[in-house]
Amino acid sequence: MSRGIEQKDSFKKAMRQVYDLYPNCHTVASVLRNIYSVEDSQWSALLLRDGKFYESPVYQVHVYEGVAGGDAFGAGLMHGFLNDFEGQEQVNYAIAASVLKLTIGGDLNLVSEQEIRDVMKKDSASAMKR
Numbered sequence: 001m002s003r004g005i006e007q008k009d010s011f012k013k014a015m016r017q018v019y020d021l022y023p024n025c026h027t028v029a030s031v032l033r034n035i036y037s038v039e040d041s042q043w044s045a046l047l048l049r050d051g052k053f054y055e056s057p058v059y060q061v062h063v064y065e066g067v068a069g070g071d072a073f074g075a076g077l078m079h080g081f082l083n084d085f086e087g088q089e090q091v092n093y094a095i096a097a098s099v100l101k102l103t104i105g106g107d108l109n110l111v112s113e114q115e116i117r118d119v120m121k122k123d124s125a126s127a128m129k130r
Contacts, residue, residue, distance in 0.1 A: 002033055002034065002035040003034050004031075004032035004033045004034060005032045005033065005034045005042055005044050005058060006034065007032070008032060008044075008046065008055075011030050011032060011046055012046060012048075012053060015028040015029075015030060015046060015048045015053075016048065019048055019051070026049065026050055027047065027048065027049045027050075027077075028047075028048040029045065029046065029047045029048070029073075029077055029091065029094070030045065030046050031043060031044070031045050031069070031070065031073050031095070031098060032044045032045065032046065038063065038066065039062055039063050040060075040061070040062060040063070041061050041063060042058050042059065042060055042061065043058070043059045043061050043069075043095060043098065043099050043102075044056050044057065044058040044059070044095065045073065045091050045094060045095040045098070046091070047077075047087055047090060047091035047094075049087040049090070050087075052087060054087040054088045054090070054091045055091070056091045056092050056094075056095040056096075057092070057095075059095065059096075059099045061099050061102055061103070062103070063102045063103075064102065064103050064104060064105060065102070065104070065105045065106070066102060067106075067107055068101055068106075068107050068108070068109060069098045069099070069101050069102050070098070071101075071107075071109070072097045072098045072100070072101035072109040073094045073095065073097065073098035074094075075094075075097060075109065076090075076093050076094030076095070076096070076097035076098065076116070077090060077091075077094045079093065079094075079097075079113075080093055080094060092120050093116060093117075093120065096116050096117075096119040096120045097109060097111070097116045097119075099119065100115060100116060100119045
């Protein structure tokens with residue numbers, strides 16, 4: 001079992017060290033997971049952007065296929081940069097894209113922006129099977 005969410009302060013400390021060590025780095029992000037089994041976990045994310053931390057909601061996820069969640073998170077972050085999202089919206093969007101990906105099969109997160117925004121309005125990814 002992994003308890004990343006419960007170690008949030010350690011993640012923040014490490015993220016701050018990366019941020020401080022590399023002065024040209026303006027953003028550091030991480031997914032945090034509490035993994036209870038292959039299928040059941042909680043997912044959350046942290047974003048350190050321009051010196052300020054942002055925290056996403058915690059999603060209770062029933063994982064259908066556990067591939068490409070990190071890729072979807074990274075893509076969500078990039079989408080946020082390209083669309084000038086504020087830090088909180090960016091981390092919320094990225095983790096919503098990630099947990100949505102875990103509820104569908106295959107390597108690609110072939111979902112729409114509206115589907116990701118719908119997840120952002122929910123408190124759990126367990127009911128979002130496609």
